Amino acid sequence: MTDKTTPTPEARLQALGLTLPQTAPAPIGAFANVRRCGNLLYVSGQGPVEADGSLRRGKVGVDVTAEEAQEDARLVALNIIAALKTHLSDLSRVTGVIKLLGLVNAHPEFQHHPFVIDGASTLLHEVFGEAGVHARSSFGVGSLPNRITVEIEAIVEIAE
Numbered sequence: 001m002t003d004k005t006t007p008t009p010e011a012r013l014q015a016l017g018l019t020l021p022q023t024a025p026a027p028i029g030a031f032a033n034v035r036r037c038g039n040l041l042y043v044s045g046q047g048p049v050e051a052d053g054s055l056r057r058g059k060v061g062v063d064v065t066a067e068e069a070q071e072d073a074r075l076v077a078l079n080i081i082a083a084l085k086t087h088l089s090d091l092s093r094v095t096g097v098i099k100l101l102g103l104v105n106a107h108p109e110f111q112h113h114p115f116v117i118d119g120a121s122t123l124l125h126e127v128f129g130e131a132g133v134h135a136r137s138s139f140g141v142g143s144l145p146n147r148i149t150v151e152i153e154a155i156v157e158i159a160e
Contacts, residue, residue, distance in 0.1 A: 009091035024083035061110035073119030106140035
């Protein structure tokens with residue numbers, strides 16, 4: 001939780017000039033966006049879905065540069081935050097981003113997976129402060145649903 005002197009995550013988003021989607025992107029299968037277990041929230045893999053529903057697609061290292069994919073990962077983090085906001089209503093309940101798992105739809109010779117997923121990690125730190133610093137794994141995969149560039153899942157701790 002934040003005190004009166006610490007900016008809220010919503011205030012930090014506003015200061016960054018970012019607006020959350022009205023609702024988180026809907027799951028594309030038979031699963032929930034967020035599942036709670038105790039004081040942990042498990043956020044299902046989110047993709048680079050624009051507010052208008054369009055997807056950022058392509059193979060990183062062939063169709064998409066590492067820098068473009070890093071921006072896609074930043075968009076994915078925004079969608080993770082939207083899923084949290086939809087589930088919690090108040091982002092100030094987030095006490096820690098525990099872990100991210102980042103998948104990059106990459107050419108087999110592509111080597112900069114951590115650089116790509118840094119787009120998400122940096123945004124989560126900017127929005128949640130030190131509570132946004134997390135453990136993380138990132139790696140390349142041969143394909144992702146709908147040919148999206150990046151998919152990221154998260155484990156988040158919340159206050160009761």
